[in-house]
Amino acid sequence: MALKDLFTKNQPKKKKYATIHTENAKTDVPEGIMTKCPSCKKIMYTKELVKNAKVCLHCGFHFQMNASERIDSFLDEGSFGEINEAMTSRNPLNFPDYLEKLEKDRQKSMLNEAVVTGMGTVNGHKVVLAIMDASFRMGSMGSVVGEKITRAIEQADELSIPFIIFTASGGARMQEGALSLMQMAKTSVALKRFSNNGGLFISIMTHPTTGGVSASFASLGDFNFAEPGALIAFAGRRVIEQSIREELPEDFQTAEFLLKHGQLDAIISRTELVEKIANLLEIHQPGGELEW
Amino acid sequence: MVGELEFERPIVELRRKIAEIKEFTETADVDLSSEIKKLEARLEKLEQDIYENIKPWDRVQIARLPNRPTTLDYISYLFDGFFECHGDRTFADDEAIVGGVAKFNGLPVTVIGHQRGKDTKENIRRNFGMPHPEGYRKALRLMKQADKFNRPIICFIDTKGAYPGKAAEERGQSEAIARNLFEMAGLRVPVICIVIGEGGSGGALALGVGNHIFMLENSTYSVISPEGAAAILWKDASLAKNAAETMKITAPDLKELGVIDDIIPEIKGGAHRDIKRQAEEIEKVLKESLQQLLNLTEDELIADRYNRFRDIGEYTILKDYIGVN
Ligand SMILES: [Zn+2]
Numbered sequence: 001m002a003l004k005d006l007f008t009k010n011q012p013k014k015k016k017y018a019t020i021h022t023e024n025a026k027t028d029v030p031e032g033i034m035t036k037c038p039s040c041k042k043i044m045y046t047k048e049l050v051k052n053a054k055v056c057l058h059c060g061f062h063f064q065m066n067a068s069e070r071i072d073s074f075l076d077e078g079s080f081g082e083i084n085e086a087m088t089s090r091n092p093l094n095f096p097d098y099l100e101k102l103e104k105d106r107q108k109s110m111l112n113e114a115v116v117t118g119m120g121t122v123n124g125h126k127v128v129l130a131i132m133d134a135s136f137r138m139g140s141m142g143s144v145v146g147e148k149i150t151r152a153i154e155q156a157d158e159l160s161i162p163f164i165i166f167t168a169s170g171g172a173r174m175q176e177g178a179l180s181l182m183q184m185a186k187t188s189v190a191l192k193r194f195s196n197n198g199g200l201f202i203s204i205m206t207h208p209t210t211g212g213v214s215a216s217f218a219s220l221g222d223f224n225f226a227e228p229g230a231l232i233a234f235a236g237r238r239v240i241e242q243s244i245r246e247e248l249p250e251d252f253q254t255a256e257f258l259l260k261h262g263q264l265d266a267i268i269s270r271t272e273l274v275e276k277i278a279n280l281l282e283i284h285q286p287g288g289e290l291e292w
Numbered sequence: 293m294v295g296e297l298e299f300e301r302p303i304v305e306l307r308r309k310i311a312e313i314k315e316f317t318e319t320a321d322v323d324l325s326s327e328i329k330k331l332e333a334r335l336e337k338l339e340q341d342i343y344e345n346i347k348p349w350d351r352v353q354i355a356r357l358p359n360r361p362t363t364l365d366y367i368s369y370l371f372d373g374f375f376e377c378h379g380d381r382t383f384a385d386d387e388a389i390v391g392g393v394a395k396f397n398g399l400p401v402t403v404i405g406h407q408r409g410k411d412t413k414e415n416i417r418r419n420f421g422m423p424h425p426e427g428y429r430k431a432l433r434l435m436k437q438a439d440k441f442n443r444p445i446i447c448f449i450d451t452k453g454a455y456p457g458k459a460a461e462e463r464g465q466s467e468a469i470a471r472n473l474f475e476m477a478g479l480r481v482p483v484i485c486i487v488i489g490e491g492g493s494g495g496a497l498a499l500g501v502g503n504h505i506f507m508l509e510n511s512t513y514s515v516i517s518p519e520g521a522a523a524i525l526w527k528d529a530s531l532a533k534n535a536a537e538t539m540k541i542t543a544p545d546l547k548e549l550g551v552i553d554d555i556i557p558e559i560k561g562g563a564h565r566d567i568k569r570q571a572e573e574i575e576k577v578l579k580e581s582l583q584q585l586l587n588l589t590e591d592e593l594i595a596d597r598y599n600r601f602r603d604i605g606e607y608t609i610l611k612d613y614i615g616v617n
Binding site (some may be wrong): 074084085086087088089090092093095096110112142144146147150172174176177178179180181182183184185186188189190191192193195196211212214215216217218219220232233234235236237242243244246248252253261262263 | 444454455456457458460461462463464465466468469470471473474475477478493494497500501513514515516521524525538539540546549551572597601602604605606608609610611612613615
């Protein structure tokens with residue numbers, strides 16, 4: 001399946017506005033420069049857009065978020081502590097140009113890998129959090145992504161606190177071959193152990209969540225949520241079109257399509273996310289009792 | 293000869309030449325026995341050279357041979373009283389996966405595997421061995437049944453991948469695969485997986501979370517097909533041969549990477565040359581594997597599977613890391 005195909009569907013034409021990552025964000029935010037919504041074409045102050053969790057003030061379009069923006073918008077201020085931030089990829093297959101590509105993405109995204117993990121609080125509730133960032137190697141899962149997520153799950157298990165993940169990924173990382181495929185199994189066995197020990201796992205799928213990530217931890221939440229309009233897929237749209245030679249519905253492989261087909265608990269707008277997740281965390285607090 | 297591949301042509305030609313000479317000596321009154329002996333020695337050496345150094349791309353071709361033995365072929369040789377069970381109890385019976393109960397040398401087991409067709413008609417019925425979600429859900433149903441009755445599970449992996457289709461997405465292909473990975477982790481019985489042909493990506497892995505994972509010598513196991521990798525990496529599917537080497541998809545490569553436990557040797561030239569003898573090779577490995585795993589308690593089996601996958605992956609922890617730049 002062509003990874004790049006996964007990014008065409010549901011992606012605004014003027015792509016540079018859809019991903020206001022570090023370099024854009026830095027120049028745009030402080031000066032109050034305007035941003036145009038790729039969905040409704042209306043123009044708004046970038047500052048206000050960011051304040052609204054990067055949700056269009058006019059039509060509700062969800063702009064992509066990078067990991068640090070996600071931390072700022074989701075966790076209680078100053079509560080985040082990163083873990084395993086020094087873990088970095090190797091080149092196990094001696095794949096041509098892989099190390100160079102990693103270095104380029106490090107500079108571009110200011111990230112060390114495609115997932116950031118750590119601990120923090122959501123309205124006071126302690127959680128272990130993993131946030132995938134599609135600006136690093138399209139959020140693809142190699143050994144480091146699998147290992148960091150597995151360690152995060154193990155940490156949540158050890159501390160008996162909930163584990164929450166924001167997924168954003170083009171799938172497995174080809175340059176690590178079968179090792180990347182096996183990260184699907186590694187994260188899943190860790191989630192099974194966590195689940196058997198009574199751990200709460202909430203998966204929040206963001207644009208895009210595809211391939212091996214969709215077919216492993218992203219789909220294994222006690223609660224599976226998605227952001228509005230997110231592309232969530234196993235196979236790429238073009239691959240499917242080639243194999244079936246029939247028209248695919250307009251909303252094919254969107255969060256709305258998945259909800260309709262029974263694959264999600266709910267679609268949650270980013271502007272209501274903290275409140276709704278905090279409520280779920282509250283419901284899962286141990287010791288809740290009937291008040292007479 | 294069916295299943296004759298480009299790389300073995302020198303062998304085939306020499307073999308034909310020897311046969312011709314032999315035929316000639318039968319009718320003509322000449323003694324060419326010493327020549328024949330020489331040629332036969334050369335053939336043996338040639339076979340050794342070629343079959344012991346099969347290139348990744350040639351293994352891909354062997355793994356894809358239409359007459360390569362399938363799950364049902366091996367089942368007929370390895371197990372007694374195989375009883376096939378159909379359906380996921382929810383939607384349909386996906387014939388791209390077969391499964392059921394049987395005895396292996398007296399031991400009750402559950403056997404599950406991807407199933408390709410042998411001809412076009414059967415391939416259409418079995419969707420070329422590419423499962424839909426209901427196939428994975430049938431497999432999981434049978435695994436849970438095995439868990440209940442304390443039967444070891446043997447999985448044969450042989451698929452290009454999970455089917456990329458509209459209906460598959462609607463019914464949750466991702467969830468079905470993910471669920472199998474998750475639930476296989478918790479099975480309280482021994483799980484043994486054998487890649488017998490192509491092991492294509494998540495669709496293969498969904499039957500692959502075992503205590504022991506073996507590959508037939510000429511099978512492949514990969515995150516993406518060589519053609520797919522070449523198309524993405526070099527925008528040219530014809531470079532698949534290069535991708536087959538770069539991606540490390542053969543049994544020896546994957547043993548070195550720690551993805552599989554061991555390689556099951558194949559009959560010279562490939563499993564299709566002699567299914568019965570190939571089945572005997574598999575039987576030896578299965579027996580040994582079961583003997584080891586049957587000594588473990590339920591908890592030990594689960595922990596063994598956890599550790600088996602927990603250890604896969606390569607990374608570095610940077611010292612004195614203070615952030616990018
Ligand atoms: Zn808008």
